Amino acid sequence: MYLEKLSLLYFKNYSSLDIRFSPDINLLTGLNGSGKTNLLDAIFCLCLTKSFLNTPETQLMTLQAPYFSIHGNFMGERGEHIIQYNYDGRKKSFLVDKQSYTRLSEHIGKFPAIVLTPYDTDMIRDGSEDRRKFFDTLFSQADAVYLHQLMRYQHFLKQRNGLLKAVSEGARLDYVLLETYDATLLELNTAISYTRSKLLQQLLPDVFSFYSLLSPEEEQPSILYLTEVLSADFAQAFEQNLKKDILLQRTGMGIHKDDFSFLLNDKPIKQYGSQGQQKTFMIALKLAQYTFLKKILQRRPILMMDDIFDKLDDVRIEKLIEWVKRDLDGQIFITDARPERSTAIVGHSSKDFRIFNIHHGSLLP
Amino acid sequence: MNFPSRLVEEAVAEVSKLPGIGKKTALRLVLHLLKQESYVTELLSGALLKARLNVRSCADCHCLSDEEKCTICINPRRDSQTLCVVEDTRDILAIENTGQYFGKYHVLGGVISPMERIGPDKLKIDSLLEKIEKNKDIREVILALSPTLEGDTTAFYITKKLRAYPLKISTIARGIPFGGELEYMDEITLGRSITTRTLFDPKED
Numbered sequence A: 001m002y003l004e005k006l007s008l009l010y011f012k013n014y015s016s017l018d019i020r021f022s023p024d025i026n027l028l029t030g031l032n033g034s035g036k037t038n039l040l041d042a043i044f045c046l047c048l049t050k051s052f053l054n055t056p057e058t059q060l061m062t063l064q065a066p067y068f069s070i071h072g073n074f075m076g077e078r079g080e081h082i083i084q085y086n087y088d089g090r091k092k093s094f095l096v097d098k099q100s101y102t103r104l105s106e107h108i109g110k111f112p113a114i115v116l117t118p119y120d121t122d123m124i125r126d127g128s129e130d131r132r133k134f135f136d137t138l139f140s141q142a143d144a145v146y147l148h149q150l151m152r153y154q155h156f157l158k159q160r161n162g163l164l165k166a167v168s169e170g171a172r173l174d175y176v177l178l179e180t181y182d183a184t185l186l187e188l189n190t191a192i193s194y195t196r197s198k199l200l201q202q203l204l205p206d207v208f209s210f211y212s213l214l215s216p217e218e219e220q221p222s223i224l225y226l227t228e229v230l231s232a233d234f235a236q237a238f239e240q241n242l243k244k245d246i247l248l249q250r251t252g253m254g255i256h257k258d259d260f261s262f263l264l265n266d267k268p269i270k271q272y273g274s275q276g277q278q279k280t281f282m283i284a285l286k287l288a289q290y291t292f293l294k295k296i297l298q299r300r301p302i303l304m305m306d307d308i309f310d311k312l313d314d315v316r317i318e319k320l321i322e323w324v325k326r327d328l329d330g331q332i333f334i335t336d337a338r339p340e341r342s343t344a345i346v347g348h349s350s351k352d353f354r355i356f357n358i359h360h361g362s363l364l365p
Numbered sequence B: 001m002n003f004p005s006r007l008v009e010e011a012v013a014e015v016s017k018l019p020g021i022g023k024k025t026a027l028r029l030v031l032h033l034l035k036q037e038s039y040v041t042e043l044l045s046g047a048l049l050k051a052r053l054n055v056r057s058c059a060d061c062h063c064l065s066d067e068e069k070c071t072i073c074i075n076p077r078r079d080s081q082t083l084c085v086v087e088d089t090r091d092i093l094a095i096e097n098t099g100q101y102f103g104k105y106h107v108l109g110g111v112i113s114p115m116e117r118i119g120p121d122k123l124k125i126d127s128l129l130e131k132i133e134k135n136k137d138i139r140e141v142i143l144a145l146s147p148t149l150e151g152d153t154t155a156f157y158i159t160k161k162l163r164a165y166p167l168k169i170s171t172i173a174r175g176i177p178f179g180g181e182l183e184y185m186d187e188i189t190l191g192r193s194i195t196t197r198t199l200f201d202p203k204e205d
Helices: A036-048 A118-125 A128-142 A144-168 A175-214 A234-240 A242-248 A275-297 A314-326 A339-347 B006-015 B023-035 B038-054 B089-098 B125-134 B149-162 B187-195
Strands: A002-011 A014-020 A025-029 A068-076 A079-087 A092-096 A113-116 A221-226 A259-264 A302-306 A332-336 A353-359 A362-364 B079-086 B103-107 B140-143 B168-171
Touching: A002 A036, A014 A036, A014 A362, A025 A036, A025 A339, A036 A068, A036 A079, A036 A113, A036 A302, A036 A332, A113 A275, A118 A128, A118 A275, A128 A144, A128 A175, A128 A259, A128 A275, A144 A175, A144 A242, A144 B149, A144 B187, A175 A221, A175 A234, A175 A275, A175 A314, A175 B149, A221 A275, A234 A242, A259 A275, A275 A314, A314 A339, A332 A339, A339 A353, B006 B023, B023 B038, B079 B089, B079 B125, B089 B103, B103 B125, B125 B149, B140 B149, B149 B168
Parallel strands: A025 A332, A025 A353, A113 A302, A302 A332, B079 B103, B079 B140, B140 B168
Antiparallel strands: A002 A014, A002 A068, A068 A079, A079 A092, A221 A259, A353 A362
């Protein structure tokens, strides 16, 4: 699947734009603030129904504009699809071939897209919640049952916490009800934990091979799944934690406390990795995500690289571009503020490529 | 909305408090009544007031009733060996309309949800246990609760509480609705229908 045509009206700094892309490599160049990232965000909006920068809709509109609209023509294995995303300040309309969804979430996975940004490395430093969210989103697409289990877990966790709250406020603890929640949560804990561990193992070989593709050093990247759930005495520990749970009015153990530790040569990359190593790690993880999704969804996601050459040495940039030219079999969008660098590298390719020079929200010839 | 009449405004405000009725519908209803003869409104308000003052919950099954016990509970032809546990009176109506059930009912008055501060003590669960303790002729308890997370929790909870009694505890079947097409079914329902499949019996229906 690839994006053939994109039309924007009043989207961020584009008042009006019509653009035709290459099915292979698209290079977007322009000065800082010209609108390269906004263009990627528009594409992302069509694929995932929202901005990858988490910008609210009111701020996706050009200042003072009455509405915005993004239209895209996608060419898939089974013909053309038109996606329209309009917002008039109050109402969002999201149509695929003029049809709306009952739930917008049904769109996820049909037009997959992955974006690599300079902010990706934040995930290494941020709290465990962001890492869980990354893997949960990915694994949910691979396994509908996993998503269902996660939703059930979150729900029952809230109910159990509601029960704990009532008890700490003086209500009598109904042990049968607590047992009911505990039994369900225990079962879900085990199932979710098992799936997390299993799917991570499927992802890891690709992380490793992408990392070694990029890095000339002999470095061993790895991701460690940290959970209390799979230990043999979890059920017992969970039970013994009850007093503390009542005191804190929330459940202290379970998969909502899991973490994923990113390692390089068995040491946490958060503390021991250089900026370049962290960046390489995240690129490898994102490209592994790309491969993973491609396999599951049986369609090629659109790949976007937003200004990721910063802090990467020339060897790594060259290796990455080489992979794009040689091995990538889907559409890619690359933004770069320094056109001479990327143009030179992309230039000697057998693939179709187009260069777009963007200036203040419009296209230079 | 600006009303020329304060009395109309007050009536609209009251009617629009009803579920599913907005300001505009409320206005339409009030204006309609004002256009009719005054006895129409008297009949309506009289019936509502009479219902409100006289309807109570059945001492046995807790469904809405005019007398101390409801018509189902005092009906000697109802099978008193089966007891169907439901959330509220509306569910009784739905099951009665099927014409497939001849036992008695027990209305819980809701489902367990500690988040919303509804614990088992807020529901008619103790009275269910009492009833089963007293009535030794009850053989089967059917849990006819909505297939939601709270419904399932409540069913699970009741099952645990009833474990001590020599009862058959069943739950309504869930799966593909009549006239439903498989390809449009969600994976969870379809998956469950496959794992809990039943033997094919052409004599059914």
